[in-house]
Amino acid sequence: MIDFNDLLGLVNYWVVIVLMMSGFYVVIAQGNLIKKIVGLNIFQVSVFVFYISMGKIKDGSAPILDEAIEIYSNPLPHVLILTAIVVGVATTALALALVVRIHSAYGTIEEDEIQAIEHEEEDVSC
């Protein structure tokens, strides 16, 4: 039997897995360079959600030193993921910049068309 708690109690982690796998699939399956980046972003966001979820404790409050608060959530994963978000933004920016350059160099951002052009070039040069 499937435990009810496994389904609802771990809903964040189910979301993480669904996002991670769909993002990963988009990166692999999509031929359009921009859509690949979108997939990569979804993939990375799943990791952000994963880190944020693991820091949260049930009924836990923000980690502020106060006598009224007894249970704190762990702030460290949240801080870590801020760094990862920044890295993700930098990666996306660089990837998009590359796509702009690829578009001006090849006139297309479809992977199969680019590959066809590259194969032609190699046949000529050999």
Added chain:
Amino acid sequence: MLTSDPWLILLVVVPLMAAPLCVLLRHATAAWVVAISVSWLVFAIALKLLFQVLDQGEVFYRIGGWDAPWGIEYKLDTVGAFVVVIIATIGAVVMPYAKKSVENEVSKARIYLFYTMMLLCLSGLLGITVTGDAFNLFVFLEISSLSSYVLISLGRDRRALTAAYRYLIMGTIGATFYIIGVGLMYQVTGTLNIVDLSTIMPAVADTRTILAALAFLTVGISLKLALFPLHLWLPNAYTFAPSVVTAFLAATATKVSLYILLRIFFTVFGEVDIFATFPVQPLLIGMALAGMFLASLSAIWQENLKRMMAYSSVAQIGYMVLGVALATEAGLAGGIIHLFNHALVKGTAFLAIGAIVYCSGAVTLKDLHGIGKRMPLLMAAFIVAGLGLIGIPLTAGFVSKWQLVTATLEADMWPLAALILLSSLLAVIYVWRVFEVAYLRAPPPEAAPLKKLPLSMLVPTWALALASLYFGTHAAFTLDIAHTAARQLMGGM
């Protein structure tokens, strides 16, 4: 005894701070002067730290004065110091070479940005090696990766752009896998400090979370390492990047990834016998062997010299991983010494190719007929590197292959020893192809005159070539370090 040492952080901070300085200068030569001074300074610091570590044991530095495991701790043991010296040496050798080569291959307006990226990449690679914090390692991994994507995209050919894009996608997936692994470990252990992780690990190693973490970490790092069959980004990236970048990355980036793999297997999971618990060994040995043979076979069929050497790199990574996968002291020492020797050998090969490109503009075999007669001094350096790749006695490649073969025999795996020798024969074939074209074919009579080879390019190439010969004949020093490093890794921290 342990000593807190600010030099450790300077190793990372100096190139990191010099990078924006290059942007502010906005001048090609000024940026080069900054880059070369920094890389030589880093080289000096790295040597100082290596001798300090060999002399007194581990060196550490606590950022902000916070004690580990709360604060981030930088830590250098023998294997770390060895890898730091490799990176710093290659950086210092490549920078003087870079000036002429980059002027020739990168558009003038972008040259100062090129040096910015080189310094960032250097800083990231050194950071990975000195940090004792698993998440900090991820940050440095991304610093070095992002800058290397930019460096690759600066190549002249438009295919450099698609190569950089492909590397970016695969590299980011690899790095993201790495943080998933770190996250899973943090979930169970509540710590990110590598030493702390290794002490907690035995208590939790049986959980499925840790098993998943190990899987994510191994696959993620194997992507960055270009371990067969995750190497697909590497050949094009090395072929179309500017020559200096190829030489620098081929000699350092994959080596640092191997270092991360060592850290995970033998430090983080050092107290757990993962090789007994999980089927890591057959998997790694299988992939290493597949890489050694299939990548060498691909190298044989290449017409483009850079691509040939790129495939050869994938094969050589196979040897290193094979050493690591044996999980014995001798095997690890073999992997570590090959890491050093291959950096010298492949660095020489790519610097020589870069010089050929500078002088003749050609990089495919059919355009290089008789090049050995036209550029005898330079091609001699390439042949020295080629012999090193095969593992001929007196070259550095021989020392590491000897160590690897001994290690496999000690581990009672003589078929592996035979396979190492057999795959070396494949290297003979591709090196021979270059030799034949370069020396036994007549230069075409209508060949365009060659540009004069500047000394600033010839000297670094020969410096690495001579170093590989020196460490091929005087191997005691490097072998000693490799053995000490292996012993420390096998004995936990």
